[in-house]
Amino acid sequence: MANSVFNSWGSEVKPLRYGARDVAAVVAWGEVSVTDPNIDIVGLCAEYAHAVRDNSCGHCIPCRVGTQVIADLLDKIVAGQGSESHLDQIIELADTIGQASFCDIGQTSPKAIAYMIEHFRADFVSAIKTPPQKGSYAYKSFVTAPCMQACPIHLNIPQYIEDIKRGRFQESLDVIKSKLPIPGVVGRVCVRPCETACQRGRADGALQIKHLKRFVADVALARQAEAKPSSCCSCGAAQKSATKDARVAIIGAGPAGVTCANVLAKEGYKVTIFEMLPEPGGMAAVGIPDYRLPREILRGEIGETEKLGVEIQYNKALGKDFTIESLKADGFKAIFVAMGCHTFKKMRVEGEDAGYYGFVPGVTFLRNVNLGRLDELPKGKSIAVVGGGNVAIDCVRTAFRVGFTDANLVYRRTIKEMPADPVEIHDAEAEEVKFHFLVAPKRIVAENGKVVGLECSKMELGEPDASGRRRPVEIPGSEYVIPADVVVSAIGQEVDTACTGAVPGVELDKWGIMVVDENLMTAVPGLFAGGDYVSGPDTLIGACAHGRLVGKKIAKYLAENVIEKLPEEDEFALVKQLQTMIPAKNGPLPAGVARAAIAHEPAAERKVDFREVDKGFTATEAAREADRCLRCYRIVTCACQA
Amino acid sequence: MxxxxxxxxxxxxxxxxxxxxxxxxxxxxxxxxxxxxxxxxxxxxxxxxxxxxxxxxxxxxxxxxxxxxxxxxxxxxxSAKIQKMRRAIIQLLLAAMPDNIAVKELAAGLGVFATPFAVAKRDACALCGVCIQACQEKIGVSALSYAAQGGKAADAVILDAERCVGCGACANVCPVGALTVQDKNDKRELSLYGETANVIDLVKCQVCGAPFATEKVVDLLRQRLKKDALTLDAVYCPACARERNPAPCFERAAI
The missing domain is CATH 3.10.20.740 (Ubiquitin-like (UB roll))
Structure with a gap:
């Protein structure tokens, strides 16, 4: 028996948890950590070798054949038919597989196997002589990758990229759609945490994961258009109807609500979505301009979920047309509140509440443009938008497209601290947006009730604040006025809490938002909340992830009256613990084929209308980009007390 | 440079x-x-x-x-280290396909004549996928793909006979002879792992009368060359085509 607690990277051993259980030992991407000294290390090693063999993709020879050989040898040892020479054979083979294989499965896994044999040889030798007692441990094995871990919905990114590389575009889309019903939307507007985590960033630039996702969604659309109009969506199914009696109500047809509805409809539940707007998509529809996300893509992908039997009732607002209590009275067995974050944050500057013509919050500005209500926009030629996030960039770029000729963005820090997507900032620069950095608004200047400018003061950066960014400090006496017919505030959004009101049995936080537990459920069984409503203004993919989790939980709750975490939640939580412990490899790698460039519509032409700015990949470009994937799959096996 | x-x-x-x-x-x-x-x-x-x-x-x-x-x-x-690793890799391949002539020859070139490894299940080919690559990258057809019949790992290559145009590129690039192509009785027969995987009719050259390509290949080229009216009606074998029009047309036919 391994009679000590240890880990192979030599730091202090910390307890790990897999769900509610203590982890006795874990093998993860080439490293081993043992917290229970009684663990059967030989059994763990064999279990891990099986997981490695079973997850090898089979493409490269050392990994495909070598991992079979190692697993077979370890099986022999566990069965008492091994010999000591097998141990040396495994160690030598593990070294070759580790150095010569293409991807991280082959490169990392054998290292852990060799480590266990080298450091606990006595355990293996005694196992050869007397087969060890099968311990009372339950083993769990699963696959992770840096991109998968970074993705809020944990898409199997290497898998769908591999499918693109091999020309299997439909299979690739199926991998994405198994978790995410709106791939064409996310493939256009995702903020790409996966690309930040991409290990190819250490060599010659991360993969264009977002654009690869968009590519397979576009291919499916093009094939649909080619096919007869009668065959509907890429799922190939006609309108489906529910097979189960329990009905679920979802408040909000945004990314969270639609993803949740998709999960539940596939499980056979009857879902009704209540949407306050006349349009599906929530913030994706009224917050993201069409030049980034064409409306027909959004409508089309939500339409696919509708074809699964989901009903969307438009112009139905919580607190006005129905309440949570009335939904319960109507017989809905579960309710998901996913109404987003549609109210603007105030700048708290003079003139904001004066009702001037020409002052408008960013969310209102974008909503009116996106719903085609151009008459409701204040008229003018020059505009000043306050804020540094994606909403501010969307406002200032949209302004050109609705007739403004002079667009200014005012941000109190520098370009480095801007939370907006760097690609968006670059695109805005190309369209000749004027950036005013280190400038904060002081007063909205108006004449006869009409905005004529924004008085600002210049700032300098001081000490870092709670967010880690340096706090801007006003330079006294630096005030000046940016002339503008329209001033837009886009410094953040808040949840409209008035519409929920008090819900019996539900606790509200100090902002009036319903409090949820780790399963996104309120204190009232069956009443869930998620998306931006819970997390505050966050990413689209984050909202989808909430929707998916809640969908799965509602299904389990309705079928078995059980609320519990999904296995994948426990897996990703364990990887998160491991990531903080195992030293990361951050050094540079040899550069090869560089990240593909994305073609755009020319800035001067595109800024006068709402055509889509980014162009998609061709099949050749997509396959070439997919071929860059390093497949950083890593295998984790953990042992818990059964 | x-x-x-x-x-x-x-x-x-x-x-x-x-x-x-x-x-x-x-x-x-x-x-x-x-x-x-x-x-x-x-x-x-x-x-x-x-x-x-x-x-x-x-x-x-x-x-x-x-x-x-x-x-x-x-x-x-x-280096000695690299040579040792290469020997281990070819020993693994040899364990997976011990009777393949191409693999044995390659192994012999690396000084390997036997393998110390044993695997439970032998592979029908090296599963390198150059056939899949040629079909996808060069022909633009994607008729071949990996299959994982015994689990997650690829353990065979399969052919979608509907998509296959019978060009024979896969057989030309296969390093272990797992794919072969044979023309007889005006038909082209493609074999995968020793079994007939596809049979497609051949067309004859309008000049010399020799069968030289499948109908599907000619159709594919017609599609690709649709702007080039000169080549639309004529069906010439490469030799006769060259006599008539020496300008290289393969570039125009590229995907």
Whole structure:
């Protein structure tokens, strides 16, 4: 028996948890950590070798054949038919597989196997002589990758990229759609945490994961258009109807609500979505301009979920047309509140509440443009938008497209601290947006009730604040006025809490938002909340992830009256613990084929209308980009007390 | 141009050259099973591994087919360590397909005549996928794909006979003879793992009367050449076509 607690990277051993259980030992991407000294290390090693063999993709020879050989040898040892020479054979083979294989499965896994044999040889030798007692441990094995871990919905990114590389575009889309019903939307507007985590960033630039996702969604659309109009969506199914009696109500047809509805409809539940707007998509529809996300893509992908039997009732607002209590009275067995974050944050500057013509919050500005209500926009030629996030960039770029000729963005820090997507900032620069950095608004200047400018003061950066960014400090006496017919505030959004009101049995936080537990459920069984409503203004993919989790939980709750975490939640939580412990490899790698460039519509032409700015990949470009994937799959096996 | 050293030989090659191509340039032989100049790096066989020391990076083992050269790189293409690993890799392949002539020949070239490894299930081919690559990258048809019949790992190549145009490119590139093509009685027969996988009618040259390509290939070329009215109606075999119109048309037919 391994009679000590240890880990192979030599730091202090910390307890790990897999769900509610203590982890006795874990093998993860080439490293081993043992917290229970009684663990059967030989059994763990064999279990891990099986997981490695079973997850090898089979493409490269050392990994495909070598991992079979190692697993077979370890099986022999566990069965008492091994010999000591097998141990040396495994160690030598593990070294070759580790150095010569293409991807991280082959490169990392054998290292852990060799480590266990080298450091606990006595355990293996005694196992050869007397087969060890099968311990009372339950083993769990699963696959992770840096991109998968970074993705809020944990898409199997290497898998769908591999499918693109091999020309299997439909299979690739199926991998994405198994978790995410709106791939064409996310493939256009995702903020790409996966690309930040991409290990190819250490060599010659991360993969264009977002654009690869968009590519397979576009291919499916093009094939649909080619096919007869009668065959509907890429799922190939006609309108489906529910097979189960329990009905679920979802408040909000945004990314969270639609993803949740998709999960539940596939499980056979009857879902009704209540949407306050006349349009599906929530913030994706009224917050993201069409030049980034064409409306027909959004409508089309939500339409696919509708074809699964989901009903969307438009112009139905919580607190006005129905309440949570009335939904319960109507017989809905579960309710998901996913109404987003549609109210603007105030700048708290003079003139904001004066009702001037020409002052408008960013969310209102974008909503009116996106719903085609151009008459409701204040008229003018020059505009000043306050804020540094994606909403501010969307406002200032949209302004050109609705007739403004002079667009200014005012941000109190520098370009480095801007939370907006760097690609968006670059695109805005190309369209000749004027950036005013280190400038904060002081007063909205108006004449006869009409905005004529924004008085600002210049700032300098001081000490870092709670967010880690340096706090801007006003330079006294630096005030000046940016002339503008329209001033837009886009410094953040808040949840409209008035519409929920008090819900019996539900606790509200100090902002009036319903409090949820780790399963996104309120204190009232069956009443869930998620998306931006819970997390505050966050990413689209984050909202989808909430929707998916809640969908799965509602299904389990309705079928078995059980609320519990999904296995994948426990897996990703364990990887998160491991990531903080195992030293990361951050050094540079040899550069090869560089990240593909994305073609755009020319800035001067595109800024006068709402055509889509980014162009998609061709099949050749997509396959070439997919071929860059390093497949950083890593295998984790953990042992818990059964 | 990029300057680097391979096995103590200095060489200078254009940016974007792979280490494998650079080595061939200076006459250094690196064994491979799956590398073809016409295709993107396949990365499957791993026999072309080399030790590479790039400036500022740790010394590492990498597949030379997939390694782009960089200024000041030092590469050991045939060190004792690399040779030992190559022998282990070919021993593994030999364990998986012990009776294949091409594999045995390749192994013999590396001084390997037997394998110490045993696997429960033998493979029908090397599963390198160059056939899949040729069909996808060069022909633009994607009729071949991997199948994982026994689990997650690819363990066979399968052919979608509907999509297959019978061009024969896969058989031409297969390094282990798992795919073969044979023309007889005006039909082309494609075999995969010794079993007939597809039979397609051949068309005859309008000039010499010899069967030379499948109907599906001619249709595919017609589609690709649709702007080129000259070639639409005529069905000439390569020899007769060259006599009539020496201008190369293959470039126009490229995907």
């Amino acid at each position: 990029v300057k680097l050293v391979i096995d103590a030989k200095k060489c200078e090659v254009p940016v974007g050259t792979t280490a494998l191509a650079a080595a061939r340039e200076v006459g250094i032989v690196i064994p491979t099973l799956c590398s073809l100049r016409a295709l993107r790096p396949n990365k499957a066989c791993r026999l072309c591994i080399v030790e590479v020391q790039a400036p500022g990076l740790e010394k590492m083992v990498a597949a030379s087919c997939d390694l782009l050269v960089a200024e000041g790189m030092e590469i050991s293409a045939n």
